[in-house]
Amino acid sequence: MGLKNQWFKLLMLLVIAALILAGCQNYSEEAEESDSPDSPDAAAAEDNENFDPDVFNFATNQDIPHLDPHGSAANTSFRVTYMLYDRLVTYEGASTEPQPMLAKSWDISDDGLEYTFHLVDNATFHDGTPVTAEAVQYSFTRAIELGKSAAGIFNKVIDKDSFEIIDDHTIKITLKTPFAPFISTLGTVFASILNPSLEENHGDDLGESFIAETELGSGPYTLESWDRGESLVLKANPDYWGEAPTMETVNIQFVTEASTARLMLEKGEIDLLDNTIISPEVLGQMEGTEGITIEEATGYQIDYMPMNIESGALADVKVRQAIAHSINYDALLESVYLGSAERIGGAVPAGMFGYNPDAKMYDYDLDKAKALLKEAGHEEGLSLEIAISEDNEVRSNTALLLQSDLAKVGVDLQIKTYAWPTFLDLVTSGKHDFGLVSWTPDYPDPDYNLWYFGHSSSKGPGFNLAFYENKDVDALLEEARSNTDEALREENYKEIQSIMAEEVPYIFVAQPNLQTPLRSWVKGYQLNPMNTWYVPFNKMTKEQ
């Protein structure tokens, strides 16, 4: 008897629980409505409860490893350190021209070796000490000595003896060899100026572990808190020497599931999403949702397919040309990129100095492709592999399309998907036939892409993933890098693109547009074609 009674109680409990859930149905309708563009959008209503003009909520799915600007190679760290630290020069908004920052002006000697920087005299670090020439010297010396990502950019050009402090606010940097893109490199995160007080905490790792979770910058924001894996909060620096930052609080949230992040944006809990986490397809679905805008701009990202010249059949230029002829580029841009991408012929993105619009673009021509394969002795067909890294819809769709295209000329393309570390190891050690890679330069100079892709010293680990080698290209690159004559440099870079287009070590599949979904109430957001991670928190506002 007693037991039966208990049964009854349990059942009642379940019924009550069900009723409580049903009671929450109101909320559900709200949520559903905001999904469909036709119905009045609750989330976009004037009085969205999540709207707060002083707090900017940004979501990304990539964890921040650490905050050492000289040691990190992660975009997700850059986004934060760019706000915490200042540099001699900077990139703003959608511009790829370096603008004065800590350096109000600079002089360059005629031989392109001596750079004299005149620093602003009112800049202070967050602890109140002034930013001086000594801090500049300290920061670059540390970056080089550390030997990590920042050193990769600077150590061929400057070393610890390159600096001469003229006075507190003037410093002369003498390059070891002329390096035309030098000023451009100074606007990167790697050139962040650190408070020399870090030296007291150097330990045995140049302060790496000390600065991993704190900051010693002079930037418009200070680090308020960081709950690893959860959120990182920036606070406006009230004493900032430059233009006062607009957003009082910036809340960077880590949301692993892209679908959850999208939902939070639709509810207004998030103002802006990391531009890399939403695929073109989902962006298409989001278009038209009230309260949400999709910002689109041309970018310097290029998606390309290296063909490993040192691997079997691909050593023959005819085979590579045949491959280039057998890809249906229009269909690819239309179905994979949904039309928001352009085709390019070389490693320099359209819009950048040195871009060669006349570099040969192979047309989709199956007969030509078959003929070339026959000439190369592969009329009975051949079998090749394409390596891609997992978790990227665009690349896996591209690979599928390539597979069906190449099948038409008798090339059996096997798609191999790897985890990122394995993929990286495979392609840099030359164990691949084809790969698929996305690449964005860190500074707007053709030297960047072309040196990585084309110079023989970059083979493999240096990211010349085609293992391409051409003495003429090497010479042209070296000459252009060490010359300040812009006309000559442009000429050289264009020529390199033409040569490489003939020899096709790479097929440049697309230059995709950058797309970011954000709340329509966000004003002043611009996508930088190069620094795709850059979010100008200090310049944006929120207005309903």
Next chain:
Amino acid sequence: MRMDALKFVGKRLLLMIPILIGISILTFAISNTIPGDPARLILGPKATPEGLEALREDMGLNDPLYVQYGRYMGGIFQGDLGQSTYSQKPVSADLIRYSPATFELTLFAMVITVLIGIPLGIISASKKDKIADQITRIFALIGVAMPAFWLGLLLLLLFYLKLGVFPGSGRLDSGMSPPTYITGMYTVDALLTGNWPVFKAAVMHLVLPGITLAAITIGMITRMTRSSMLEVLKSDYIRTAHAKGAPENRVLYGHALRNGVMPVITLLGMAFGHALGGSVLVESVFSWPGLGRYAVNAITYLDFPAVMGVTLLIAILFILVNLIVDTLYFFIDPRLKHN
């Protein structure tokens, strides 16, 4: 009996050492067979070959594997778990930071498991082959069979997206600051400091990941409780109890449960380990900043010291929990007292 129990515990603790060494060798070997170069991952795709070589040398990656292992174990015996190449912090500091979130989630899941799994099993056994039993068995089966991340996504879809009753990611509402650090478990800390809004938010955030993580263990426990109770209910002393007219509740919870629950307790130890391991997937689905997330990041960056640290920590916990469970027998099972 006390001496016996102490001896037992001591022996088991000693046995931990070879087990842990075995685990460390296995983990070290397996993580090092993943093709990939940790130095390259630190420096990013745009590193220079010279920079890579220098860093490899610096990290000791050029040494043979056994030398690297020896160096690592040498550090461990001095209490040094190494430095995470991902966060650039000592691994021990990272573990201390990430583990409370995972403990909180795992403990919450275990509480749900015990509160739901055991009663369901008892109900199922006492109503053998009736409708209540059938329903319970179906749910237990689904719980065991459903992949955690899939269940997690379904729960998110229903309770976060459609119904909006539970939050979908993280440990607290955005903009809310965590309670004063005492244990690192937000619910406990909020309770201790009497911070009710935070406590409420922390519990709400625990519900969906907790249920997802508990689904499998509930299934395991329910099935075990059911079969073990069925066994006990068939025995003579239960028949005697019924015969002398003891009330059914008393027979079930007084007489039968005590014997029936024995194997379940052993299984709870295993379930705890299962939940700890399962947290890796569940934490990714719910953006839960715990050991699982840390481990996934560590693997992606081939951060070997971190991978080793997480594995060893979980192994130690697993062994300790099972040791506690086994020791419990001395107190629950009177037969052990007299032997």
